[in-house]
Amino acid sequence: MAASAVIDIKGLSKIYGSGGKSLVALDKLTLQVEPGEIFGYLGPNGAGKTTTIRVLLDLIRPSSGSATIFGMDARQQSVAIHQRIGFLPGELNLWQGRSGAQVIHYVASVRGGVKSIVKQAEELAARLKLDTSKKVRDLSSGNKRKLGLVIAMMHSPDLLILDEPTSGLDPLVQQTFHELMNEYRDKGKTVFLSSHVLSEVQAICDRVGILRDGDLKAVQSVDALTNVKFRWVHVQFRDDVPAEVAQGLRGLAAVSEFNADGCHARMRLQGDFDPLLRTIAAGYVEQLHVEEPTLEDIFLAYYSGGGEDA
């Protein structure tokens, strides 16, 4: 399996600094990304996602371990690898005084085959509703992100490496982005994207790697991750939370961490809504609010006993 992996990372560590001030950004990371999959690299800020990507791109060098892409060493054969990849950094900065079209032309000229690449860039820009005639300094952060996506995808790379790709994009463009990713997968190409947004990863990824403090905690399918998923439910009653409702909710197997404060109740729900709805119907419900768990919640659920069965 590993032999055919598009990305094959083995025992990769990255330690910044030395002595007492050293920081372990990646700790013996081992990971494979298979051809034709969209792999979500999930973790809170500072987990080591960007560090992994920067090692893959040979921007930083590992302290130990190795990484190959398309079977080529990420360090020794970086130029050949870069010919086949597209990259969008998490914090995108481009040449401020150049227009989008000029930046596209520059990147295309470095890659070679300017005409066909620029044509594809124009098509992508149209789909993302990006005006490439504007100078980079005049683009909003969302439009800069679009330009970054165009640059990453315009040469139809075999592998896309995207660091927080939808950060700053409006929902409509995010939808277009999801479509583009699905089209990519349909063409048999591979995407490695980092994110700290669970819903984004769920929407488009096939498999997910969960990283925390430089340590890869789990690699699993999105379905398995969804099983971990729960919701926070907030119920606002007209009067104080009725005693029988509170008692009923506490007794539900799917409800935990129940907390009542005046007319407001908050609980964690893992499972179907029906038993909960029937129980709260005994009171007069003014508002019902369902909150998706944060990535941190998922981590806590996953690593503090909740695990995959939680």
Next chain:
Amino acid sequence: MTGAVFIETFKQTWKQMVAWGFGLAALAMMVVLMVPLFDMQDMKSLLENFPPFILAMIGIGSDLEVFATNEGFVAIGFFGKSALIFAVYPVVMGMRITAEEEDTGIMDVLLSLPLSRAKTLVEKFLAYSISIIGVVLLIYLGVGIGASLGNVDLDAGRLTEVTFYLIPLMIFVMAATMLVAAVARRRMVALGVITAFVVASFMLQTIGLAAEGTVAEPLGAVSFFTYYNAGNILREGFIWPHIAGYAALSLLMLAASLYRYERRDVGV
């Protein structure tokens, strides 16, 4: 594609090149136009009474004979001083080779393309070197236009040498900046170090000139500015060992920068 970084770098730089070139050319033209306003022999008599340190500060040193010519006046009045102003330009360009684009994160985008670090840096170095030559050509044009407008009789050959001697000097400054940036990583640190280096070199040159015949004179030899002495160039023309020294050191620093940059993390 070979040359894409070179072409783009030059495209992004030509406006600054023209601005700097016109600015320095205007300054050169002004100095040339001032020549007819002075009687050089009177000036020489006046300056002979100045203490050596003041003459060194002005950039004349013991070159009073040379100074008392039209070319000498222009060479020392403009080229002696403009070297320090002009040195800001290669520092700015040298910072752009790595430090500036690293600090802004642009280098991440650039190096994710099919480009080796060495190729990227060399193409940028060459593009900025060409822009330095462009600035020098504009300065030369300024001197020529000034001489023509003011009907000033100048030895074109010698002034050509003084002008074009700036090229190896400024490329040397850019290479030094590039090396400092490759080692220091951070833009502000690199800028601080290279500014201190340039200013200290200029001061050492001044001390060396002022302390001629004393134990402090050798200090001047440490300064890279010392090897661009307009008076000496007027007397002797191109001093090839000095030019070769600038070129060799520039190449050495370029190689050291590539070596260092190839082995370190980018943007950390």
